[in-house]
Amino acid sequence: MNNPQIPNTPLGRIKLFFTFFDSRWEDLTKDNWIKTTYQDFSAGLIVAMTAIPMAMGFAMAMGMRPEHGIIAGALACVIGRTFGGSKYQVYGPTAAFIPVIASLIAKYGVANGGTFEIAHGFLVLVSMISGIILIIMGIFGFGKYAKLVPNSIIVGFTIGIAVSIALTNFEDILGIESFKDFLGQDEDIQGGLIHNIRLSLSNINIINPWSIFLGVLTFILAKFLLKISIYIPGPVVAMGTATLLSATVLSDKEIILVRDLYGSIPNNFFKIQLPILPTFSSSVAIDIVYYVVSIVFVSGVESILCSSMADKLANNNKTPFNPDKEFFGQGLVQIITPLIQGFPCTGALARTATSIKAGAKTPLAGYFKAILKLTMAFYLAQYLELIPMACIGGILIWVASNMIKVSEIKEIKHLGKFEFSMMVYTAVMVPVTDFLTGVLSALIIYFIVKNAFKREKKVSV
Template sequence: MNKKLFPTTPAGRLKLFFTLFDSRWEDLTKDNWAKTVYRDFSAGLIVAMTAIPMAMGFAMAMGMRPEHGIIAGALACVVGRTFGGSKYQVYGPTAAFIPVIAGLITKYGPANGGDFETAHGFLILVSMISGVILIIMGIYGFGRYAKLVPNSIIVGFTIGIAVAIALTNVEDILGIESFKDLLGQDEDIKGGLIHNLTTAFGNIDKINGWSIFLGLMTFALTKTLLRISVFIPGPVIAMGLATLLSATFLADKNIILVKDLYGSIPNNFFVFTPPMLPALNGTVVVDIIYFVCAIVFVSGVESILCSSMADKLANNQRTPFNPDKEFFGQGMVQILTPLVQGFPCTGALARTATSIKAGAQTPLAGYFKAALKLAMAYNLAQYLELIPMACIGGILVWVASNMIKPSEIREIKHQGKFEFAMMTYTAFMVPLTDFLTGVLSALIIYFVVKAVFKRKTKDAPESALEVDTLINSQASGSPK
């Protein structure tokens, strides 16, 4: 391994981390710069148009305001592309953070007698602590350990998050929120998964058929257009059509809009938001530990997974991503992004794949994406507040549907019954309990079972494949 590109000492890594023009820029040369800049600009434009509705949807699902998603996605991409370890990765709000951030905002926000400013400030505090930990992990070479998380648990975690996203957005598509507001009810439907489902089906008689139509139309149109070509901004077209219909033909159908829940969307994005610590007690200390661990885990695993996927998808034949520098970049993202109306972000799988398919070759694509996203959002802010919430729900259900990949499930199934069981367990536990409980319990079970079966073997197997074979033979009742 080239020690200049992948240093083996903390001092060497730290020097590399602050080398901004490193091997990530090796595909930009004086001979091809015009073509490369054009391709990166095109990729940035496509991703920016796709990212605006997704960022707004993620933010609202987390209990944040729509503009927080816009600024978080743009700033995270600038910081991540400056300090991260991947040539291609697009940074921004991701589905994996929804249960983590929503859980914190719900616990410390208005839903439990607090206020949003305190909850957001507490989120900023735990995010910054997480960032410092990620930076230290990167300096001391912990990036490679993120690859040790079993693929079965990663796939199960992804499925669990997808199910939670789809089910917790059911009220937006059903239009129940609009009836709640019209009737003057105080109960907020945006609680946990079980609470949301109970409330939604308890108000099934109040559903709005036109909201369902807009939600399903958004889902179907987005999915269809992106299947035709990645260069078609499916979410933007679907969002525009739904907004036009709700403002004209469906203007009197009691369809709730973004402005009905969040008011006007301001375009003064860059507002400093300081960290805040609630009155310190045992519960707060435990929550700090919990949410810091959750943010570090999601940041580390998803960014390494996304970087690895990006190298494969782009057929990168030159310098691969650096996992330690990626940890450092993630740390900088979690420290800087929340300070300007943002929240924790990480590598976004779908947007990274879109960027690569659209021709991205260097980190320039990320900078273009950030600038174009802010420019469009700034000029369209007055129209973004007119988007129907059913449209946002449809986009998030589309995101959830893309997270569940049959090919990955089949791959896990072929690895044996034990791996498949762990995937299934994680997929159920994540939405039924909470993110960290589901994932950590799965990891404990996985490695304990591996250790037990290793000790039971007379000739301890040296490879994970041999251990899997032994576990699966035991599970199926076949002889050793």
Template sequence: MNRQHFPTTPLGRIKLFFTLFDSRWEDLTKANWVTTVYRDFSAGLIVAMTAIPMAMGFAMAMGMRPENGIIAGALACVIGRTFGGSKYQVYGPTAAFIPVIAALFAKYGPANGGAFETAHGFLIFVSIISGVILIVMGIFGFGRYAKLVPNSIIVGFTVGIAVAIALTNMEDILGIESFADLLGQDEDIKGGLFHNLSAVFRNLDKINLWSIFLGVLTFAVTKGLLRISIFIPGPVIAMGLATVLSSTLLADKGIILVKDIYGSIPNNFFVLTRPSLPILTTGVIVDIFYFVGAIVFVSGVESILCSSMADKLANNQKTPFNPDKEFFGQGMVQILTPLVQGFPCTGALARTATSIKAGAQTPLAGYFKAIIKLSMAYFLAHYLELIPMACIGGILVWVASNMIKPSEIKEIKHAGKFEFAMMVYTAVMVPVTDFLTGVLSALIIYFSVKYIYRKRGQSQVSLREQS
């Protein structure tokens, strides 16, 4: 089925959006349902085991609590699989949202004299607005426009976010910020690029070598095991190994654990959280536009990229993903997930690829992933508190390293000097300034230059015709 067979009117799209059993389920038949369900369950199990440490790490890097990541990943997958436009996509916390949500919590949360509840309430508020905008965009057929974002800028902002993630998790591996927090000191290494680098040099005397050892060990074990096979839950094994070492051989080495920073991890996951607004000022209004724009951009672009990649990776020969329905599904995710202790989520490239390689064929894989993930977290909550913060940092640095793909950079380089320059510009501006400033300025420059060159080309053709 081709793209043009999807509904082309707003009313037709709305009807399709609420058709829950649509073409995404076409591979589940009476003849193969046992095999398909088994394959989807296996894929869900593999992804769930990989997703727990990653979700916790993403949440903590954003300035939130570990359980927020667990809840967000499970709930987003259920909602996205129900209302989204892709057969295969796995929804959950993603690296692209880290600088966006971290910036909100840095400004409105405890780090700046505010309260966690205030920052979370504001995040819910902007996320709901973003969700409504995404739903409207899906209804009016804006899904196809997400594909217009140049690949050079997409690769650039991915590289930039990878650098930002690595920098914002330096304190966990080095044992700097956590150590200062426990002593009641004010040093905070989570900030901009130059702030982070200068903070490292100011705190070289506080570095814990055993913390570095655990961070590097976690990174190496995760990367090594997943190179052997995607069916090996590398992050879980690495996390278990680091936790055992920190509680036995390294118990007296000053290793900071999750419970030292966040206390106990509750297993009463689903608690209603309401949106709220700080005192309305000009700055808050500007921030509303900023964060809404950032959430809409990340949701739209990353979900379309992930869906497109999933169809190619799965060699989908039947109905392709529907970009408009994907926008609608993203909108539902951004409205509902934060209301239950979660935060904005989108399609996760690495987890989607893992799910497909593990045999996923229908949205059932996403439902299984959510159920297994919550069940494991419920019974393991006490043990998750014992994970070293250095282990979380190692997992996130592994995530960051996977985001930088040499093949994509080479492809951009072969596309021309201008495309390569735009990739480099975006990659530098995202960590140096902020996510939205870097991407929007890159888009403005890109399309301005393209417009000027197109006009110049038309003028030259006109002059040749006149002569």
């Protein structure tokens, strides 16, 4: 693979960051532009169909509205494809952000005496601060440092997030509109592992078996149709099947639909949500630091990881992705997307892989995905509200199952007992505590132990 021409000065990087037709477009030539454009359009269409149910599911799992996921995925892809550093990466809502955003919305929203507008505005504020930090990091060449995060911790973090997603979707799969605690009060399943298990066990008596059936059916269809062919949009087929069943043969089974919780889904997607600072206090200041660090970490690590994976998957033997430009693009995504009725997004591993397998060659695929996604959602908005919540839960369980890869676990195991133990530690701590506590504590332990080993080797030599 050729070495990219990355400037060594901040001014040189800024000039490159605002260069639209750079090396990311090198596979689009006068000789192949018709074929390449068709391949990118086809890939964009496949990803757009797959992304709509996933984006809605991610948004609702975060405590946002379904349409927020649709607009966030489309906007993030346009901004990321314009200013990012990868030829192939698909940007949008990702599972790694679910626990981060869900905890913010729960803490500052209706559940704790606030309003959704205040919570969303606070999310916009911390996301914009994160975006500014990411832009500065890109300008000063910090992209390369994201690669220093150990793979054992990345895999453990991914497993932990998958477990968290699975646990937070019990409510939808079981057909329960809201969980009750032991005192009979409504409570969301948004806490740690022990909290979620306790709530689930205390609500077994009010589950809806037909809801479980739709959730399992959705999971099976989404899981196995894509294995038959990448051109079969498994999540869309699953969503359509579950929606049809709930509207016909299961119409009298009291299955909870999207509209029962969120009302009608509007198709006027573009609205401005300005940043809001809640009444300032020491706890708010701590939360600002916590959420900013979380967003920067997820954006930086996941986008670099996704870009690197994309180059390998596409057998890119030309110019590789630019990590500094990727940070810059991520910064703009985090500043602009939440402002227009969205939320933080980053590189999406599964959708990027789908896009490449479907034939994507240039950033055009991302633009096609965004346009087609908004177009389909605009005309389907009145039908999207009829989707069973169990279907959304099934899709997110499918996403969670795809995040845990046996091959990656085996690779970590071959690296030695220490690397494997760090993977297990991170995987357990993320759902038991919270995202940032689990990851940061793992990083601290990892580098302390590694430095201690290095000192011992020097002394022995």
